[in-house]
Amino acid sequence: MLNSHYRCVGVGCGPSNLSIAALLHGQSAVTNIFFDMKPEFSWHEGMMLPDTSLQVSMFKDLVTLADPTSRFSYVSYLHQHGRLLPFLNARFEQIPRLEFADYLKWVASANENIHFGEKVEQVDFNGSHFVVETSRRRVTSENIVVGVGISPLVPSFARANLNADSHFHIHEFAKRPQRFGGRRVLVVGGGQSGAEAVLDLLRRTGQEEPSEVIWLSRRENFYPIDDSPFANDLFTPTHSNYFYDQSPEFRQDFLKRNVLASDGISEHTLREIYQRIYVMRYIEHSPMRVRLMPFRDAQAVMRAGDAWVLKSxxxxxxxxxxxxxDVVVWATGFRSTDYSFMRPLQAKFEREEGEIRIDRDYAAVWDGPSDRNIFMLNASRRQRGLPEPNLSLTAWRSQIVIDKMLGRPRRPESSDDAFVNWAASSFAEESVPV
Ligand SMILES: Cc1cc2nc3c(=O)[nH]c(=O)nc-3n(C[C@H](O)[C@H](O)[C@H](O)COP(=O)(O)OP(=O)(O)OC[C@H]3O[C@@H](n4cnc5c(N)ncnc54)[C@H](O)[C@@H]3O)c2cc1C
Known part of the structure; x- marks a missing residue:
């Protein structure tokens, strides 16, 4: 039977909250329920293209960094599905994204505390508890965990003209593949998503083959992601804690300087694009025209008869x-969500750089009681750094949130996970005794 009061209510159930739900599963100390408005679990299904790979290690799954013995690990998923040895033999450099999506779905389907097809419409506070109104019920809770992800971003000048057939954001790319056949397709955006869309278009044949592909990017070239060991040192708890302790000005500059550590294109995707163009041009003599246009700033888009004209x-x-x-695809990223379901609470939050300010434990800083928390997941890149929107530290972050809900003391911060000494050493440590 369903309760009406919980210790933890989760809003949204993508990987961020799915991780919390998985780590809480089977223990009674934190009664919990999670709501997601989608009819069933899916992970960016509009961008789920064949032959794409995860950009992080399989050990950065929903649970392993917090609890390597969890039954919801990726290894456990492979074992349960009888494919652990074939997986090892296949020796993937990066695991297929479609398989990771299936893993996430498997975790979601094994957890009776997760409810799909149920939108959270409002969260308010009645003086002692949060009151959560969904499209189906009303519950109260001591803690809220917000994991609603981020929203598609299209430049403001293009928003009024969007349509499903010929002018849309990349998150709808995989839907209705027939809309590209015989048409001139312009992809705007030089990150991983734009690159994957271009590669997908170049691979199409027959009825789905475009007549032309144009790829436009603001960056000076089509740059690879920096996946080197010291760039990956930025995706550690040590660096995230160091980042949190810096000034807002430092943090913003840091994110700009290090953008390619999280927002470049996988090298194998770049190589495949280059090789595909080579094969099309010199071996297949393909009639498809391919134009690569970096270092261009898109400035306006307008209708001209049946076509679009993009000015840059x-x-x-x-x-x-x-x-x-004929078709314009905006691969221009995502922005933070407006959290409109928390409208009654908005005035109670402190803000920083356009984000809801969080404490070290990811709890929103607000003017309510200190034992009532709203945790913000994937909502504080400007406070927590590069790993925040991706999967790298998901399980570690979940453990911090769960510890706080349980009232456990904060775990001592170790710097063992990073090789680099990111923070300045204390004077006493570095000074030479006289
Ligand atoms: C195509 C693609 C590939 C990616 N690949 C990688 C990768 O390889 N490695 C990596 O580290 N990161 C990757 N990322 C980053 C990605 O954002 C994260 O991996 C992850 O999806 C973030 O999870 P989330 O739960 O915070 O948000 P989301 O996955 O966006 O989930 C949010 C959920 O909240 C629900 N929701 C929203 N509002 C409400 C409401 N009011 N009520 C109920 N439910 C609501 C939504 O339905 C959704 O299911 C990728 C992103 C994309 C777009």
Missing amino acids: QHLGNHAIEEFSA
Whole structure:
């Protein structure tokens, strides 16, 4: 039977909250329920293209960094499905994203505390508990864990003209593949998603083959992600804690300087694009026209008969160019969500750099009682750094949140997970005795 009061209510159930739900599963100390508005679990299904890979290690799954013995680990998933040895023999450099999506779905389906098809419409506070209204029920809770992800971002000048057939954000790319056949397709955005869309278009044949692919990026070249060991040292608890302790100005500059540690293109995707163009041009003599256009800033898009005309400025000599296309795909990233379901609480939160300010344990800093918390997951890149929107530290973050809900003392911060001494050493440690 379902309760009406919980110690933890989760809003949204993508990987961030799925991790919390998995780590809480089977223990009674934190009664919990999670709601997701989707009819069933899916992970970015509009961008789930064949032959794409996860950009992090399989050990950065929902649980392993917090509890390597959990039955919800990726290894456990492979074992349960009878494919652990074939998986090892396949020796993937990076695991297929479609398989990871299936793993996430498996974790969600094994947890009776997760409810799909149920949108959280409002969260309020009645002086002692949070009151959560969903599309189906009303419950109260001592803690809320917000894991609603991020929203598609399209430049403001393009928003009014969006449509499902010929002018849309990349998160809808995989739907209705037939809309590209015989058409000129313009992809805007030089990150991993834009690269995957371009590669997918170049691989299409027959009825689904575009007549032209144009790839436009603001960056000066199509840059690879920095996946080197010292870049990965930025995705450790040590660095995230160090980052949290810095000034807002330092943090913003840091994120700009290190953007390619999280937002570049996988090298194998770049190589596949280059090789595909080679094969098309010199071996297949494909009629498809391919135009690669980096260092251009898209500035306007307008309808011209049945086509779109995109106006851009070259960032070298500032020349204005125009590109004509039948389909325009915006691979221009995501922005934070507006959290409109928390409207009654908005005035109670402190803010920092446009984000809800969080404490060290990911709890929103607010003017309510200190034993009533709203945890913000994947909502504080400007406070917690590069790993926040991706999977790298998901399980570690979940453990911090669970510890706080249980009233456990904060675990001592160790710097053993990073090789680099990110923080300044104390004077006493470095000084030479006289
Ligand atoms: C195509 C793609 C590939 C990626 N690949 C990687 C990768 O390889 N490695 C990596 O580290 N990161 C990757 N990422 C980053 C990715 O954002 C995270 O991995 C992850 O999806 C973030 O999880 P989340 O739970 O915070 O948000 P989401 O996955 O967006 O989930 C949020 C959930 O909240 C639900 N929701 C929203 N509002 C409400 C409401 N009011 N009521 C109920 N439910 C609600 C939504 O339905 C959704 O299910 C990728 C992202 C994309 C788009």
